[in-house]
Amino acid sequence: MTISAQPWHHPDPGISTVRLEMIPEQALHALASGRSRQLAARYATPFLTGPDCAGLWRHRSAQVGDAPGDAPWITRLIVDTHLDAPVGVAGFHGPPDATGMVEVGYRVDPALRRRGYARRALEILLHVARIQPGVSTVRATISPDNAASRALIDGYGFVERGEQWDEEDGLEIIYELPVSDEVEPHAGGARTRTEGENA
Secondary structure: OOOOOOEEEOOOOOOOOOOEOOHHHHHHHHHHHHHHHHHHHHHHOHHHHHHHHHHHHHHHHHHHHOOHHHHHOEEEHHHHEEEEEEEEEEOOOOOOOOOOOEEEEEEEOOOOOOOOHHHHOOOOOOHHHHOOOOOOOOEEEOOOHHHHHHHHOOOOOOOEEEEEEEEOOOEEEEEEEOOOOOOOHHHOEEOOOOOOOOO
């Protein structure tokens, strides 16, 4: 299945109506340059236009300018269909690299945290990674101080692989999960084993 600009949905609609929507390129560039007056109301929320996301938009805008084919892979809106509004952002850092690795990232509006949005977004990203040709590994890099994010990925079988220094975020722990013969997530982060999965 080829990566698509269409919304990405949770693999189990019975437990989540959260979806990930691609941000139009024009809106992405407007967010990056701080031109909030040019944005539709959907993209002009205090979280999306505020300091929590400013650096992200600048980076993704430049990325799409240099590599337009990255656009369907990168940061999308986390949308709760009950609210029909963005509650955060999530996506990959780009298409798979030469080894088949994709890195996930997610942020939830601080006013809307502790409602399971990050968990459902991660489950969507893992599902998308599993069904994409050429993807074999999902990576997450997390600050040692970010206990909530570390606890989130712990329920999905990620394994610590080392650490790195990020110019913007400082020290990060690298976690990876093979997805070629991987498991589907279930409500609450419970996991079921599939044939070929390593313990």
